[in-house]
Amino acid sequence: MSARRMAGVTLVELVIAIVILSVALAGLVAAFARATRASTDPVVTRQMVAIAESMMEEVLLKPYAPAAGGSTRTDYNDIWDFNAYPADSPVTDIGGGGFNGLERYTVTVTVEALAAGGVTGIAAAGDAARIRVTVRHGAGSFTLTGWRTRP
Structure with a gap:
């Protein structure tokens, strides 16, 4: 064969090189698309945590003793x-005003009396309370649990 x-x-x-x-x-495009879709999940989770922490703080700042x-x-x-x-309420401020961008999130708060047996000074039912704040977004949910004792 000639050098030419x-x-x-x-x-x-x-053509083979172009196909490969x-x-x-x-x-690569499929991997980037999957990574982009998966990156929104942590944002939703972080938002649910922030909403739950905010509501838990509001509850824990109230006194323990029942009052009218x-x-x-x-x-x-x-x-x-x-x-x-109300269960599965939309996220609102204390006055009932909504927040832009949080329309798809809902909040449920439950407070139940319990006896914290084994803890010094807490023996009778009603001397402690378990507070649960559950935030939902679509099929996902996040529950934050806190405890409060009688002073």
Whole structure:
């Protein structure tokens, strides 16, 4: 064979190279698409945690002892009033105003009396309370649990 014939790339070799490169590029695009879809999940989880922590802080800042309170969230004056908080309520501020971007999240708060047996000074039922805040978004949920004792 002559040196001139050996110095180039044939059309068949070029087509095969293009096919191999396009398959590799398609694989990379699929991997990036999957990574992009998966990266939104941590954002939703972090938002659910932030909502639950905010609601838990609101509950824990109220006094333990039951007092005559109102039926609206602005009138809640002890932790036990939060049992009247409607299940799967939309995320709102204390006055009932909504937040842009949080329309798909819901909150449930439960407060239950329990005896914390084995803990010094807490023996009778009603000397402690377990507070659960559950935030839901689509099929996902996050539950934050806190405890409060009688002072």
